[in-house]
Amino acid sequence: MSTMGANQPDISDPTEWLNTPLSTFAPLDAAVRCQVCKDFYTTPMLTSCSHTFCSICIRRCLAADGKCPACRASEQEIKLRRNWAMDEVVTAFKSARPAALSFAREARDGLEKIEQHSRKRKLEQLSQEENSDQRRKTRSQSRRETSTQDSSQVTEVDDDVQEGECCLLLLCIYGPSDR
Numbered sequence: 001m002s003t004m005g006a007n008q009p010d011i012s013d014p015t016e017w018l019n020t021p022l023s024t025f026a027p028l029d030a031a032v033r034c035q036v037c038k039d040f041y042t043t044p045m046l047t048s049c050s051h052t053f054c055s056i057c058i059r060r061c062l063a064a065d066g067k068c069p070a071c072r073a074s075e076q077e078i079k080l081r082r083n084w085a086m087d088e089v090v091t092a093f094k095s096a097r098p099a100a101l102s103f104a105r106e107a108r109d110g111l112e113k114i115e116q117h118s119r120k121r122k123l124e125q126l127s128q129e130e131n132s133d134q135r136r137k138t139r140s141q142s143r144r145e146t147s148t149q150d151s152s153q154v155t156e157v158d159d160d161v162q163e164g165e166c167c168l169l170l171l172c173i174y175g176p177s178d179r
């Protein structure tokens, strides 16, 4: 345990989830941390007032003023009990956290790209709609431009495939909505 603390590159924080599609993980992340040291519970102990702290954190507080740091109720070290359920949650969350956080960050970056992409597409569609009336009037002209139209159609197909994937991703994250 002591070697882990020495090697930790930076202290993790519940705010790392904010501004990602998994922002609801922030309160969960905070709920498995000790109020005293703000880090994940290490050897979580339950007080007689049903608050949980790291073993070392609560023992230090009780040595200082004999009160629970959360509710200020009088507490004795002898009454502390191991919180095994919290221990299990912390272990599971700590092992799941890195993969979940990097997944959330990738999804956020993906969503930013999608927004840029759809903004660009809307502008393109607007200009296409403006041109469509002109095209109907000058059909013979547009036939001469077939070669350029073909190339634009090819890119449009690629766009549609991407947009289909985008919609699925958005559905996963935000649930179905009528767009």
Ligand SMILES: [Zn+2]
Binding pocket: 034, 035, 036, 037, 038, 039, 041, 042, 053, 054, 057
């Ligand atoms: Zn602590």
Ligand SMILES: [Zn+2]
Binding pocket: 047, 049, 050, 051, 068, 069, 070, 071, 072, 073
């Ligand atoms: Zn308390």
